[in-house]
Amino acid sequence: MxxxxxxxxxxxxxxxxxxxxxxxxxxxxxxxxVGTHESDPTVQECTDCESFERKKQ
Ligand code: SF4
Known part of the structure; x- marks a missing residue:
């Protein structure tokens, strides 16, 4: 890419x-x-970019 x-x-x-x-x-x-790691998300911090991958060295 x-x-x-x-x-x-x-x-x-x-x-x-x-x-x-x-x-x-x-x-x-x-x-x-984009997703969530919570069962009932209430604030911004409850959401995640599920496409994230740690940068390769
Ligand atoms: S750069 Fe990574 S963390 Fe940012 S939106 Fe794209 S996949 Fe998600």
Whole structure:
């Protein structure tokens, strides 16, 4: 994948992710999956980007 290509629809500040755009605060994927680790989510912190993968060294 081309990590220099930002997806303008997915803003993201998680630089530690393998799919983060190289030079802009966006995701480089065409789409992502968002979910929750809670049974009854109530606040923003309850949601997760399920497409996250730790950046490879
Ligand atoms: S996959 Fe999720 S965490 Fe990773 S850069 Fe894209 S939006 Fe951010």
């Amino acid at each position: 081309d990590k220099s290509k930002a997806n303008p629809s997915i803003k993201c500040s998680v630089d530690q992710c393998e799919y983060h755009c190289l030079n802009q605060e966006y995701c480089a994927l065409d789409s992502i999956s």
